[in-house]
Amino acid sequence: MNTPTTTRKSHLPTPGRVSLNNGDQPSATPRNVRKSMMSQLPAPLSSTAHSTSKILQSSIANSPNKLNTNTPIRKQSKLQAPSPSLPKSERKCSAGGTIPESAPTALQLTSPLSVDDRTVKINNKQSGEITLQRSSLSGKSIGYTLNPKRSSSSGTVGKAAARKGTGSVLKNNYRNSKMLSLSLSASSSTETDIEEAVKVCVRIRPLPDCHSEQRAWSTGSIEQTIVRTGPDNNDNHSYRFDNVFGEEATTDQVYDTMVQDIVSSVCRQGRNGTVFTYGQTSTGKTYTMHGIISSAARDIFNFSEEDRSDRDRKYLLTCVKVSCMELYNEDLRDLLDRGIAGGDSSSGLAIKEDRRGNVQIPNLTERVVKSVEELLAVLSEADNNRTVGSTAMNERSSRSHTIFRITYEKKEARDICGKRVQSRSVVSSENDTGVECTLEGLMEDDSGDKENGGLRVKKTSKKMVTTVSTLNLVDLAGSESVRHTGATGDRQKEGGKINQSLLTLSTVLVKLGKREPGHINYRDSKLTRILKPSLAGNARMAAICCITPLMQFQEESKSTLDFASRTMLVTTNASRNETVEYDDALVGNFEKEIERLKTETANAEKGQQKLALSLQESTEQIVCLMASIEIEKSKVSNLEKQNYEFMMQVEELTLLNEELKAVEKTKSIYTDTALLKSLEDLKAQNENLQKKIHQLVEEKSHLEFRLMREVNKAEKRKDAALEKRKRFKNKLGDMKARLREDIAGTVSHPIVVD
Numbered sequence: 001m002n003t004p005t006t007t008r009k010s011h012l013p014t015p016g017r018v019s020l021n022n023g024d025q026p027s028a029t030p031r032n033v034r035k036s037m038m039s040q041l042p043a044p045l046s047s048t049a050h051s052t053s054k055i056l057q058s059s060i061a062n063s064p065n066k067l068n069t070n071t072p073i074r075k076q077s078k079l080q081a082p083s084p085s086l087p088k089s090e091r092k093c094s095a096g097g098t099i100p101e102s103a104p105t106a107l108q109l110t111s112p113l114s115v116d117d118r119t120v121k122i123n124n125k126q127s128g129e130i131t132l133q134r135s136s137l138s139g140k141s142i143g144y145t146l147n148p149k150r151s152s153s154s155g156t157v158g159k160a161a162a163r164k165g166t167g168s169v170l171k172n173n174y175r176n177s178k179m180l181s182l183s184l185s186a187s188s189s190t191e192t193d194i195e196e197a198v199k200v201c202v203r204i205r206p207l208p209d210c211h212s213e214q215r216a217w218s219t220g221s222i223e224q225t226i227v228r229t230g231p232d233n234n235d236n237h238s239y240r241f242d243n244v245f246g247e248e249a250t251t252d253q254v255y256d257t258m259v260q261d262i263v264s265s266v267c268r269q270g271r272n273g274t275v276f277t278y279g280q281t282s283t284g285k286t287y288t289m290h291g292i293i294s295s296a297a298r299d300i301f302n303f304s305e306e307d308r309s310d311r312d313r314k315y316l317l318t319c320v321k322v323s324c325m326e327l328y329n330e331d332l333r334d335l336l337d338r339g340i341a342g343g344d345s346s347s348g349l350a351i352k353e354d355r356r357g358n359v360q361i362p363n364l365t366e367r368v369v370k371s372v373e374e375l376l377a378v379l380s381e382a383d384n385n386r387t388v389g390s391t392a393m394n395e396r397s398s399r400s401h402t403i404f405r406i407t408y409e410k411k412e413a414r415d416i417c418g419k420r421v422q423s424r425s426v427v428s429s430e431n432d433t434g435v436e437c438t439l440e441g442l443m444e445d446d447s448g449d450k451e452n453g454g455l456r457v458k459k460t461s462k463k464m465v466t467t468v469s470t471l472n473l474v475d476l477a478g479s480e481s482v483r484h485t486g487a488t489g490d491r492q493k494e495g496g497k498i499n500q501s502l503l504t505l506s507t508v509l510v511k512l513g514k515r516e517p518g519h520i521n522y523r524d525s526k527l528t529r530i531l532k533p534s535l536a537g538n539a540r541m542a543a544i545c546c547i548t549p550l551m552q553f554q555e556e557s558k559s560t561l562d563f564a565s566r567t568m569l570v571t572t573n574a575s576r577n578e579t580v581e582y583d584d585a586l587v588g589n590f591e592k593e594i595e596r597l598k599t600e601t602a603n604a605e606k607g608q609q610k611l612a613l614s615l616q617e618s619t620e621q622i623v624c625l626m627a628s629i630e631i632e633k634s635k636v637s638n639l640e641k642q643n644y645e646f647m648m649q650v651e652e653l654t655l656l657n658e659e660l661k662a663v664e665k666t667k668s669i670y671t672d673t674a675l676l677k678s679l680e681d682l683k684a685q686n687e688n689l690q691k692k693i694h695q696l697v698e699e700k701s702h703l704e705f706r707l708m709r710e711v712n713k714a715e716k717r718k719d720a721a722l723e724k725r726k727r728f729k730n731k732l733g734d735m736k737a738r739l740r741e742d743i744a745g746t747v748s749h750p751i752v753v754d
């Protein structure tokens, strides 16, 4: 057994290949009339409509005949490279089950994709259309999110079947069911966030020639599977991952399949990426990570060069920065701190988290690198400062978790419509701390509108889009058992801390994989605190799990494979890390516009309040007028009644008068004085009655005249009030429409002011 010693020396291999609301009616008293009118007043003007976006969520269950739901299906991004369908000859499952010949192995979504809230229809090349019901028969619902926007385009069943069995022990999967899985690919990978599962592979390290013993683990005959072999193999363990690399595979193959796509997203789309190596000690994690860093470096500078040299992209400035830290015994150290190199034990770095959940490490050294060579030199420097120690299993065993962080920053000038501006509008300067980039001058409008024989030059609003994305390359310290490493003292203590933080990482991954709401214990170790932004979702992630095929470490390898399986269930949703700045003139205009809209809104609100008040007043006036009209009407009906009675009396008197006239005619016949007197009395009485009739007729016509006048007046007042109300309503409508337009105009041009 080797004596444990902690040293700082380079562990960097030569970089490998570089790649890439009706009730009863109340009686009509003026009061009730008013009440009823008031109930017809317009409702309060403020009502806000909320629109909520729906996410259509479905679960796929067993098709009565074919689907196997014993194991979870993971979401799969279209960005994942589809795996070729399984050749018939390779359907024999080495884990003890045989896949039936008719088993669908490659599925394609019908075109157009037929999706409703219960079913998803897909075409199977061999057995025709298959409908997948939402509810799960087994009770283990298999969730996937169908983004309506995305599902409108054709989907692919890439890596068919793969997700069904992936990352899980296969032995029970193939026996009674066909292997089937599907993935719905995103139609747009450029503008939307990408929800995808963590890509997981297993790499089996090669053994030196001297190891002639039988392997405990080897690649399976089914693609991307790893199987347990050897005489102790009674349980036929077999696992399936995104990729399985055998002993002969190169780091370049691992990089090309697992990492290159993530590096491309970092540089091209501004999404964060995190790649980590996990495994037992001495299984080749550092070896693999160094090769990956070298390849990533070349690809990043190739992307940077492409961005800079592309004639259409001259305005685009890029900057690559690197930092490196190690977590040793829960102490976070800056590996690019020159004090460390000088032997000073660097005081531990603090981990800070802002309100948005971004993790920051103040005082962490960040170096701008301008070439692959510079980047590799920094890697070498960090590697020299890394804590390594000798154990019985690895002469240069990493005693810490190392995080090599590459930050890719690019600045690009665009006009307000998103069109790129000409290079001379951008002024840039580079220094040791990065790229300074400002917008200046006029922009040439090359829309073809020419004036005076030349390009029309006009002031155009411009904005600067800055994208800062990070690639975390994490070389985890190896899990180890004292039984094999023979560690004692410090080495044993280190091993304990390493195992503890790896256990926390594993627990966090298990909780994330279950996708259940609840507390995630990121704070239990510094490793999970640092990796929180990535684990919590804002990074595309890949896990490279390293194992040794050696029989004596088969249980440790199995433990690594179980970790890899749990990691398969974790999904992330990496977004673009873009910030937009507007040039000063435009910001000034926006500020003025905001002020103008604010004033206009305030005035409109005041006007609206005034209108509402005056509308209420006029409504009350109308109610009063209606009430007085009702009173006038009842007066008119009384007068009509009196008039009728009066007419009856007139009729009676007329009859009497006629009788009198007849009596007068016979006056000469009757000379009796008493009779004559009586006749005289009747005459006088008749005259009085005539007078009275005359008075009553006059009074009647006078009353009728007054009544007409009152009714006319009331009608006029009513019309005027209605007209006024109508005008108020129109005015209010206009103001509302104008406000909406202004507000809509403002939202369609979001303003970001830094």
Ligand SMILES: Nc1ncnc2c1ncn2[C@@H]1O[C@H](COP(=O)(O)OP(=O)(O)OP(=O)(O)O)[C@@H](O)[C@H]1O
Binding pocket: 205, 206, 279, 280, 281, 282, 283, 284, 285, 286, 287, 288, 394, 396, 397, 398, 399, 476, 477, 478, 479, 546
């Ligand atoms: N695929 C491989 N091909 C060739 N050599 C390899 C491979 N993987 C690992 N090695 C060698 O095995 C040794 C141990 O590898 P490495 O230090 O990378 O393991 P590790 O998993 O990082 O160990 P630890 O967790 O103890 O740091 C090194 O000498 C390395 O060169």
